[in-house]
Amino acid sequence: MAGRRVIGVDFGTSTSLVAEQVGRTSVEITPLGRRGTPWFPSVAGFRDGSLLVGEEAELLPVGQVIRSAKRAITENSETLRAGDVELDANTVIVALLGEIARRAKTAGLSLSDAHELRLGCPAMWTGDQRKRLLTLAAEADVPVSAASLVDEPIAAGVAWAAHRFSRSGPRPEGKLLVFDMGGGTLDIAVLNIAGKDHPEITVLSALGINLAGDTLDGAIARQFTDELGGLLDGFTDRGNVQARLLSVARQAKEALSTRDSFPVVFRALGDLPSIRYLREQLVEAFTPQMNEAVEYVQAALRTAKLTEMVPRQGGSGGYTMHSPDVLRSKGGSDLTSEIGYVLFAGGMSRIPHVGERIGALFPHAEIAHEVGVGPEQAIVAGLANTAEYERLNLHRPSADFILEWDGGEQLLYRAHTPLYEGWELSSKASVYYERRGRDFTCPRQGMGRLRVRSLYGETIKIKMTDTGRTVDTLPFQLGDDMCFRMHPNGLISLTNASGYRQSFRVDRWPVMRGGDFATLELRRLTAPPPPSREDDWGYGQKDWAPPKR
Template structure:
């Protein structure tokens, strides 16, 4: 169960909107009413005079003075964001804007009767494509905003959506789904795809095989619709180059594009009326669902390629999966057989075209857009889950591997692998690049060039963790430093370590466990036996809560 009292709270800090949800025990999830008239809070900001304002107050500012999609500053590793104001264009700190948004989320949750404090386990969502530095940046911003990030778990958004679906199938229908689940999570800023092996029930077992992400999401569609609207304005004789307020025109067209995207999810056509007081005589436009789908088609083509990349990457975790070149040769007909269930999540899943395109890829799978809440609430519902994280196994380590040695009476450490660093990019899977994994060797291997040291494991909170290797409990694995050293992590859980003496260790972990501190799971490793005809029993199968064998 999550938290000391079986209570959990989740915060989905989204590109377009943000949500807070709570759950106590196995009761239904509760989404807190954050907005003035909605359950969601607009993730927008702006300046009213010298004051930074957020949410609905910012959304009411002139369109060209609103800061939107600020979360993308983390995705793009940007420190500054431009905002247009009465005095012209200003560049301000992106972190300052995000701290203000996160602080307001916390304040509104408190006013809604759901304070974000240490009494409940606290989780934040993040895109699957984020690396360790990007994740740490969000955690640091949340801490500065007064959110209880100590010991919190930062969870990939599509994984949270999958957990919400598994729990909902059991609680609502007493189902215990077992098989492979593909989560297609398209939000405002990113498209995230996760492939999970699930065994449902009151104590679900979830193993993440892969999670990939790309910027094929709502913001990109907004720009595609805006291009159509500009073309329609030109076709109707409006002189774009003669506008006296180009920034205002751009902002109003983008707002119209967002409105068209939302309304065409339920209507066949949308009437576009731009204010003409400052822009002159602007013609009225009609934008249709057919136009939206044509504008959306190239983006969905790219999304489809990411789906196939994710399914190929998922096979990298399997024994005898074949080389990357062999996986790249697998066609859709072979890959779709891996999938038993598909879950559509994120606000963009409300667009009918998304469901039609994704559903057509998996004619034999069960396709869901319901995790007990609306599609754009699935992530926050999963973040508030109280059972799905007890036995969550990841596809890459959520902790650091560090090199440690003693020097002049002091203990020195350097990071060999930073938590959550991706082993590969989507394009590498698509290109058939060999040896997909993480590698540090020779000059890139940290530490001194002589002497003795240790390979250790460290939580993202900085706490050293224990490990067990071939049933021997230890704090670290001894190594001899030298000029020829290497460390490799592979998607199937293999770990190769060669130290400066030439000693080589081939190790294996069945799944990367969630390790939040020494009181949680140890990292359990075993010697890797090449070409072993019978793989050892995964560690979690020996527990009293082990899932049934398939």
């Protein structure tokens, strides 16, 4: 691994960072700012028919500035507004990513020179949202691949684990909760850390919500509006007033990370009186949002429990899954007691109230705010890590599952799709991802095969751990009553047209990169299917061929 060069790009809602690591050397943050600072402002603007980005955009009048362009992907929006001008969101994002690449190259770091380039994204993003980012990155000459797109809280956890394992003393072992609150999203991950010389990292859950810095800015701006009352009635351009209130709200929020009060001056809004804004007022504005954040922490902990196998009750032997019904009844120490470490990442984690509320949930956990770099740099440091992703296992598939037949195919599962919706965990007795009956578009007779395909389009080999055999596909008899199901604990079941069900288990979903990493290990939990027709469609057949005509 010596000499291997990895570059990480953290395209943030508010600011963006680039870092590199060569071999086992320390991570180096590349200066992207105009004054040699690490940060590139993820800000765009529109003036005189031209699109501006970075510091130049920040100097524009508030109404001409576009902030949080990344949220267009989170919200599946196609347009962004700069005052009265509506712009194509993709064009804005490409301009931002392109400027990041150009500044990195100017600083001596060409993104195309890495052995691997990784790009972060929110944990809540779907496969389609990830694909959109990859498409825009390619247009911006940021040469990242689908296999190198990493959930941001997972990257922060990797950075923490690598930092801790590089130090002398006892190695951390157990569960780590990552609380990553940035400008656009709150992302939470639960990781299991093990290993001797190097960390072995298993992702137990990763989820997110569109609830972070921008949300707090809006709450503070509403406080300003209430305090100013009728003094704002004389302004006809309400959009410009709101933009200026949000700008001042951001200043107050950042200042109160280290101070108890902040003098708010509305310079661009005429003769409005100044306001002394107190930290207590910030906490009041922040409390509803943090209440939701606590609920999402508990949801992440419950989701992590769904990956476990537990002994069956009644002495019947075997294992089963945690029931969502049982998990819903758990709270407080029932969920938090197993967490040994908590890592705060993202700029919003600097607000003292964040540490107070979340830290109080884990009174016995070790709390960390840095990973050798500050919390705002934790994600990019993890993205640039040269080794730990080889020992990283995910909580859901990073590959597509395809049903193929003679003359066609159907995508049954797109990589990174959540295996269930959040509301299901709060209301159903069991949760899983399923395609059944009419969901299938294939012919209703004949034989097909299930193939696992990387986001590069290559077939991922399937290794059957009970026999050691490696196959390219699994046989599947086509018909009316077929079912494909995946559970959060890695259980996969295939029910064919005759009602025969095959069950397999993936202990953890590996990162699928291609080459040596393109192997999926399945453990069979049922007997092999009987041969079908005159062809041996039984277990162990390596290559599929269409039925004889």
